[in-house]
Amino acid sequence: MATLDLSPISDVFRHQGYNGASLSMIAEAVGLKRASLYHRFPGGKQEMAEAVLADVREYFLINVVGPLHSNESPADRLIQAIDGIRIFYRDGRKSCLIDVLSLGEPAALFRPYISELIAAWTDAMTVVSRDSGHTEVRARQLAEESLIRIQGALVVSRSMMASDVFTRVLDSLPDHLLA
């Protein structure tokens, strides 16, 4: 087998949280036995979560942060980034790793990864907002506000099983973020 597809593991963590995700669940999701996971991830569960976070980081850099830095028009850049976000969260049906991995005692292990991810995301949204005509300070405010709205929409969508909340927030992003 080549390199392992991490998305089933990601799904387990996102649905169950770090504590709730057992190696049995993960093993079943990837189609291996528990012990075999230790061949791929000698560091155990923690290493699996770190691998998933690295995977998510790569996805965001390519599909969200990258487009936001391109040389197209701010509106076109944002539309591409929104597509990347929509796909990652499956229209609001999948939780955010940032959210679920910041719970409990193990959260401290992942805080550095998560902080960097949030910073890169916020910076990229700041750039596109500023390029659309806002001042640097205002652009930063709007970018932070956008991140908050996305994360909040994910929580509310999940709690109420109403993913249209998330879709609506994503659709309104251009109006909020661009001048």
Added chain:
Amino acid sequence: MATLDLSPISDVFRHQGYNGASLSMIAEAVGLKRASLYHRFPGGKQEMAEAVLADVREYFLINVVGPLHSNESPADRLIQAIDGIRIFYRDGRKSCLIDVLSLGEPAALFRPYISELIAAWTDAMTVVSRDSGHTEVRARQLAEESLIRIQGALVVSRSMMASDVFTRVLDSLPDHLLA
């Protein structure tokens, strides 16, 4: 002993999530042994979470929903509700039960409680927004938006250990919600 103070249990759930909260942690937090918890909560862990949710519901009805329905000015009502919210979330340092209890397989057990809580909260914010001059439809949009911003701010605050994000969102609520 009279009736048990539920806030230590609430804190454990909010910090660890439902799966991450073990009876050992809860017992230590309340100062009892594991077995003694079953005298207060024969239904075990699930009953503890339900009791905490009922407690939270009562707090919100008294300190958030109630003030929003009073006969004072919309601005004064909202200020009181914001105080209730700020205290409940300890300036953003405590997570939201709505968030942490909607993770994993046990989430289905709590969905009815959580949905009702969110609905009552959103309705109350809709009332105060409408009373300030907005149309019913617009008021509802703004109320939903406010809930999203609060929940998002809690997630971002927790992830980045920056509780000022939460404080800023709460402070901006009157401008967002009232006409």
Added chain:
DNA sequence: GTCTATAGCTTGATAGAC
């Protein structure tokens, strides 16, 4: 590189003394 088997521990929950 995947498996079976198992060690050692913690979990949620129960029984029964006081």
Added chain:
DNA sequence: GTCTATCAAGCTATAGAC
């Protein structure tokens, strides 16, 4: 009403056959 003692089941992780 709280405790000690205990249970079966689940957990993470390891050892070693193939």
